[in-house]
Amino acid sequence: xxxxxxxxxxxxxxxxxxxxxxxxxxxxxxxxxxxxxxxxxxxxxxxxxxxxxxxxxxxxxxxxxxxxxxxxxxxxxxxxxxxxxxxxxxxxxxxxxxxxxxxxxxxxxxxxxxxxxxxxxxxxxxxxxxxxxxxxxxxxxxxxxxxxxxxxxxxxxxxxxxxxxxxxxxxxxxxxxxxxxxxxxxxxxxxxxxxxxxxxxxxxxxxxxxxxxxxxxxxxxxxxxxxxxxxxxxxxxxxxxxxxxxxxxxxxxxxxxxxxxxxxxxxxxxxxxxxxxxxxxxxxxxxxxxxxxxxxxxxxxxxxxxxxxxxxxxx
Amino acid sequence: xxxxxxxxxxxxxxxxxxxxxxxxxxxxxxxxxxxxxxxxxxxxxxxxxxxxxxxxxxxxxxxxxxxxxxxxxxxxxxxxxxxxxxxxxxxxxxxxxxxxxxxxxxxxxxxxxxxxxxxxxxxxxxxxxxxxxxxxxxxxxxxxxxxxxxxxxxxxxxxxxxxxxxxxxxxxxxxxxxxxxxxxxxxxxxxxxxxxxxxxxxxxxxxxxxxxxxxxxxxxxxxxxxxxxxxxxxxxxxxxxxxxxxxxxxxxxxxxxxxxxxxxxxxxxxxxxxxxxxxxxxxxxxxxxxxxxxxxxxxxxxxxxxxxxxxxxxxxxxxxxxxxxxxxxxxxxxxxxxxxxxxxxxxxxxxxxxxxxxxxxxxxxxxxxxxxxxxxxxxxxxxxxxxxxxxxxxxxxxxxxxxxxxxxxxxxxxxxxxxxxxxxxxxxxxxxxxxxxxxxxxxxxxxx
Numbered sequence: 047x048x049x050x051x052x053x054x055x056x057x058x059x060x061x062x063x064x065x066x067x068x069x070x071x072x073x074x075x076x077x078x079x080x081x082x083x084x085x086x087x088x089x090x091x092x093x094x095x096x097x098x099x100x101x102x103x104x105x106x107x108x109x110x111x112x113x114x115x116x117x118x119x120x121x122x123x124x125x126x127x128x129x130x131x132x133x134x135x136x137x138x139x140x141x142x143x144x145x146x147x148x149x150x151x152x153x154x155x156x157x158x159x160x161x162x163x164x165x166x167x168x169x170x171x172x173x174x175x176x177x178x179x180x181x182x183x184x185x186x187x188x189x190x191x192x193x194x195x196x197x198x199x200x201x202x203x204x205x206x207x208x209x210x211x212x213x214x215x216x217x218x219x220x221x222x223x224x225x226x227x228x229x230x231x232x233x234x235x236x237x238x239x240x241x242x243x244x245x246x247x248x249x250x251x252x253x254x255x256x257x258x259x260x261x262x263x264x265x266x267x268x269x270x271x272x273x274x275x276x277x278x279x280x281x282x283x284x285x286x287x288x289x290x291x292x293x294x295x296x297x298x299x300x301x302x303x304x305x306x307x308x309x310x311x312x313x314x315x316x317x318x319x320x321x322x323x324x325x326x327x328x329x330x331x332x333x334x335x336x337x338x339x340x341x342x343x344x345x346x347x348x349x350x351x352x353x354x355x356x357x358x359x360x361x
Numbered sequence: 362x363x364x365x366x367x368x369x370x371x372x373x374x375x376x377x378x379x380x381x382x383x384x385x386x387x388x389x390x391x392x393x394x395x396x397x398x399x400x401x402x403x404x405x406x407x408x409x410x411x412x413x414x415x416x417x418x419x420x421x422x423x424x425x426x427x428x429x430x431x432x433x434x435x436x437x438x439x440x441x442x443x444x445x446x447x448x449x450x451x452x453x454x455x456x457x458x459x460x461x462x463x464x465x466x467x468x469x470x471x472x473x474x475x476x477x478x479x480x481x482x483x484x485x486x487x488x489x490x491x492x493x494x495x496x497x498x499x500x501x502x503x504x505x506x507x508x509x510x511x512x513x514x515x516x517x518x519x520x521x522x523x524x525x526x527x528x529x530x531x532x533x534x535x536x537x538x539x540x541x542x543x544x545x546x547x548x549x550x551x552x553x554x555x556x557x558x559x560x561x562x563x564x565x566x567x568x569x570x571x572x573x574x575x576x577x578x579x580x581x582x583x584x585x586x587x588x589x590x591x592x593x594x595x596x597x598x599x600x601x602x603x604x605x606x607x608x609x610x611x612x613x614x615x616x617x618x619x620x621x622x623x624x625x626x627x628x629x630x631x632x633x634x635x636x637x638x639x640x641x642x643x644x645x646x647x648x649x650x651x652x653x654x655x656x657x658x659x660x661x662x663x664x665x666x667x668x669x670x671x672x673x674x675x676x677x678x679x680x681x682x683x684x685x686x687x688x689x690x691x692x693x694x695x696x697x698x699x700x701x702x703x704x705x706x707x708x709x710x711x712x713x714x715x716x717x718x719x720x721x722x723x724x725x726x727x728x729x730x731x732x733x734x735x736x737x738x739x740x741x742x743x744x745x746x747x748x749x750x751x752x753x754x755x756x757x758x759x760x761x762x763x764x765x766x767x768x769x770x771x772x773x774x775x776x777x778x779x780x781x782x783x784x785x786x787x788x789x790x791x792x793x794x795x796x797x798x799x800x801x802x803x804x805x806x807x808x809x
Contacts (some may be wrong), residue, residue: 048571048574049570049573049574049610049616049618049619051569051570051606051610052609052614053604054609054611079598079601080601080602080605081598081602082602089680134571137503142667145798145801175795223472230689235748255706255745257664257668257671258482258667258671258709259709259710259713260706260710261668261671261708262444262671262672262674262676263414263706265444265646265671265672266443266444266445266676269443269444269445270443270445273443280604297713297717297797298713299713299716300663300664300667302717310480310659311659311660311663311676312658312659312660312661312663313658313660314660316635316658316660316661317660317663317664318636320638320639320661320664321554323635323638323639324638324639324642324664324665324668327639327642327643328642328646328668328672329592329649331601331643331646332714343635347635347639348638348639350639351597351635351636351639351640353595353645354597354640355597355598357596357597357598358598358599358602359595359596359599
């Protein structure tokens with residue numbers, strides 16, 4: 047006998063969004079890595095994190111990797127690209143946090159400009175999820191870099207008009223952030239489109255939970271996003287998905303607590319790297335298009351997983 | 362194809378004898394219809410009913426149990442492709458490969474880990490349970506299997522394609538239900554005969570889904586119920602494809618040859634141990650029933666066990682913490698008091714931030730049926746006239762009599778009312794909205 051493989055036919059596809067000069071994300075015509083039943087023009091992109099101020103609280107495993115560049119975002123960005131072969135970067139504007147350093151939008155924009163000039167890979171720019179401040183900062187970033195195709199986020203319901211308008215004016219993609227809910231994600235996409243943001247300039251951030259800290263919620267929300275987009279052909283859900291996972295996985299207790307404190311947990315560096323890599327690898331299966339990652343070894347592990355997932359002989 | 366509970370009920374004896382474990386024949390019929398019971402559990406069912414019901418009533422993915430006692434692993438009984446459609450039923454069994462090529466010390470070390478290793482997470486104990494045992498001949502296989510049973514009580518997978526060797530190893534341990542791995546195109550009859558004779562489960566293995574379907578059909582024709590599938594996928598992409606197509610065929614087409622759980626061997630896919638763990642995560646998320654690793658380093662098994670727990674959590678029943686007072690960082694009577702809800706994610710996020718702050722604190726967790734702060738507030742469960750009695754009865758005043766309590770920033774609006782409800786001497790402080798800001802907040806208030 048011969049097995050008649052059940053094939054799932056998709057009604058819709060994910061839109062392709064251009065990031066940077068020629069980076070492409072999205073475009074899937076089928077479920078994640080289902081190459082046997084549809085085309086996937088672009089594999090998920092890994093954007094390595096760069097911070098605009100030192101991160102002394104980080105666990106040793108990641109701190110020691112970036113110790114020499116912690117106070118220099120340009121050197122940090124170059125290190126990721128030149129040494130770790132980053133395909134993309136995500137500049138986390140942590141210094142603008144109103145509860146932290148509260149750096150000015152002008153300073154932040156200047157940093158973005160310097161980083162953008164120093165590297166030629168796609169650059170995502172992310173605020174601190176403080177809606178008012180993010181609106182000021184991201185607007186300034188858009189103005190300061192009129193010609194760079196830099197995705198700006200997070201954009202939420204509260205500030206979508208301000209950031210959306212700036213993004214439209216300067217032709218920037220936006221990353222629409224919602225709180226683990228399919229309907230809210232769709233609603234924000236609709237609001238942005240009504241405002242006039244082109245559909246192929248919208249990326250979705252569904253909120254990312256780390257392994258052990260809500261990963262399964264995020265996983266199921268993303269699966270439902272993709273079912274709506276592909277199987278039901280809902281064109282308001284056909285945006286690529288962005289997962290800002292590194293800040294979540296590296297603050298998990300399990301990535302930080304030493305083997306001396308918890309002798310049954312095993313080596314803390316291995317654990318921290320795998321916490322990040324396994325969270326990322328799980329998100330690959332749920333439909334991510336952009337993974338924001340930190341540790342170079344975790345990046346390497348996930349790259350190999352992506353290559354492995356793409357390797358499928360014809361049955 | 363599928364019959365309704367009522368249609369099934371008509372074919373049952375209707376004596377309500379309870380011997381199937383259900384209170385009534387109707388209840389049993391409903392379980393059958395839901396794919397949650399097997400017709401064999403009814404001792405009095407007629408041959409006629411069997412013929413009519415047998416095929417239709419079996420669950421789309423059959424249940425298989427290997428091992429015994431605490432270390433037993435039950436897999437299968439899955440009914441969906443996506444966890445949000447209902448839930449995934451049985452967490453995959455995580456295990457380790459041991460072989461007679463390893464020296465005794467290495468084997469002993471692994472078995473020691475297998476018998477000891479466990480992690481406590483969201484009130485559950487997670488642990489590896491399976492030893493896949495591989496040896497050159499029957500005597501060596503039997504010796505190694507006996508050792509794994511004796512030292513770790515492991516659920517066993519016996520790895521050999523020699524039916525005689527499998528029999529020699531399985532026979533003394535047959536009550537522990539070891540899995541015979543594996544029957545292939547060339548030895549199917551011999552291995553399945555051993556499985557039948559000893560009443561133990563066996564795996565079928567082939568190089569393509571076509572060939573695997575042929576073997577699956579033979580297993581169905583032979584009336585075997587406890588079977589495990591190995592499509593021998595060569596790459597991670599083929600793991601995803603094969604596991605997806607097997608599950609799809611089983612649940613959407615009731616394709617019986619694939620109506621069994623699966624086994625995967627990430628230990629054979631790479632020599633890089635960390636890469637192996639990442640590959641293993643794909644098996645766990647994508648439907649595998651048994652996942653075999655090359656060793657049990659806790660830094661690698663821990664994230665995998667957590668992942669299995671996460672993916673197999675029932676999405677319709679939020680994980681909850683027990684109501685009560687949780688001391689963090691060894692607090693004393695002056696330590697700040699924080700109150701939050703018993704949604705496990707809320708608890709874990711808050712407690713991990715408090716822990717990270719190194720500031721000692723009392724975390725009072727209130728039972729609001731597992732809802733988050735905002736949801737519980739909106740539902741009228743996390744409001745002043747509920748929180749006040751909870752705090753007063755919690756016994757926090759004996760542990761820390763300072764009468765200052767911090768509420769989550771998201772419910773700032775209830776602070777006045779809560780102060781009133783709590784009465785004389787109480788002060789309600791409004792905390793932060795995001796857990797990430799807790800360390801900063803705690804440092805601020807503990808300096809004052």
